[in-house]
Amino acid sequence: MRTTRAAILREMGAPAPYAQSQPLEIREVQLAPPGAGEVTVRIRAAGLCHSDLSVINGSRPRVMPMVLGHEAAGEVVEVGPNPGGLKVGDHVVFSFVPVCGECPACSEGRPAMCAPGAVANGGGSLLSGARPFADDQGELHHHLGVSAFADHTTVSAKSCVAIDPTLDFRIAALFGCAVMTGVGAVVNTAKVEPGTSCAVYGLGGVGLAALIGARASGANPLVAIDLSDDKLALARSLGATHTVNAGDADALEQVRAITNGGARTVVESVGSAKVLETAYAATGRAGTTVTVGLPHPDARLDIQAVSLTVDERVLRGSYMGSAIPSRDIPRFIAMYQAGLLPVDKLLSHTLKLEEINEAFDVLDRGEAVRQVIVFD
Known part of the structure; x- marks a missing residue:
């Protein structure tokens, strides 16, 4: 069991400005180690997306309480049994739909429509059904299999795509949602x-x-x-x-x-x-x-x-851009590195986790393209 900081949303529908209503609470939580087919990732950068804001304001209802965040990049720090080829030290970008690889949609090359992934995301769990985060009030639900607004997260290996380790984490995070979508x-x-x-x-x-x-x-x-x-x-x-x-x-x-x-x-x-x-x-x-x-x-x-x-x-x-994450995230990164996709120009602000509520006010007012939380 690991102790880590996380941004917890306990109730949807808090009124803006969020700097005043403080819908996201930053606190220490417990994070379980990875089970079979799972990995623990140290989050290095996480983007703020309208899909996150839609949960905060209640227009995209989710089970509560929840550790929010789904667009991120980080480094694998622990692996469970059968981690899908991932190893400690790998740099990864997350896919916000875990891809089972076996259901009819996955078999047809449409992993964004993965049925077990949709069930897990709807229930706020990993593909295994696990909810690795908990605090003194009980279990905390996972957001889209990722829960990136935390120093560390435990996820299904099928939510991760290994990437070029030379890529800046702040840029890499954007490939998980904004670019892929x-x-x-x-x-x-x-x-x-x-x-x-x-x-x-x-x-x-x-x-x-x-x-x-x-x-x-x-x-x-x-x-x-x-x-x-x-x-x-x-x-x-x-x-x-x-x-x-x-x-x-x-x-x-x-x-x-x-x-x-x-x-x-x-x-x-x-x-x-x-x-x-x-x-x-x-x-x-x-x-x-x-x-x-x-x-x-x-x-x-x-x-x-x-x-x-x-x-x-x-x-x-x-x-999810009708994407196959294992194919498209590396492909789009290669296009960025070749100068064909100026993804770095989408990064408008960086911030600390403690500034997250104020940052959602900026997003709500339409004043940012992509804000990214940087974890030291």
Whole structure:
């Protein structure tokens, strides 16, 4: 048994500002050693994602109490029996869906849809059913099989992908969610082709990752849409050929004009049903709308049904970038190292674990692309 610091969320729905309501409590907890097929990882860097914020504000309900965090990189410090080829000293990035490798979805090359992984994530446990964290009030649930807002975590080896040990942990962490989700949505889900038009709604970490993925795929024109002029300027520096402020009264018409009646591919990363409706409206005939956002479960979508048929339109969800983590995380890292994916430009702030509540205020206000907690 190991003692470690962790950020615990005991109840969802705390009001913003979080610097005042303090939904996340930093305290010492007990961490069990790895069982069969599990490893303990020293977390070196962990990103703050809207999926974490969605648990805090209650729009993405999870079992409580929970050690939050799912986008991270670290170093293996202990292994259990049969650790899937991992060894002490390996640097790893986490996959937020543990991949069993045996269910029908995994067998079909769709590990993001892994059934045992979904059950474990929904129940706040590892694939084995274990909940390694505990404090004086009892067991603490795992977040998406990772629970990265802690100095150490114990996880299924099937939640880990070994990476190049020379990669900066602060950058490596971003490949676990922002890059895998955003670039994957473009490369795996939409399969954007060179010379075809693409538009991206929402320029947070995932949206900007989709943008740089589209640029690497040769999309042209490449349109970025957001309410923030600062993020639009960043998008231009990352390769957007055009930018549109979503607050403009004619924003949709601007996107349609730039893309000659509608884009071949439109990616929505905001997590809003209304924005998804707009993204669908900005998609051209025979085009594809891909959504990676996570709206509230009660949200409903209103689109013209007949357009799916007469315009041969495609509306697709993309979870975890439709990725195969063991294939795509090393592949996207190689693209970064080759200068094709400027992932380092997505890192906007670094902070300490003790600053986490204030950092979620920054995320809630839309003032950051990706904030990363650095663990000394």
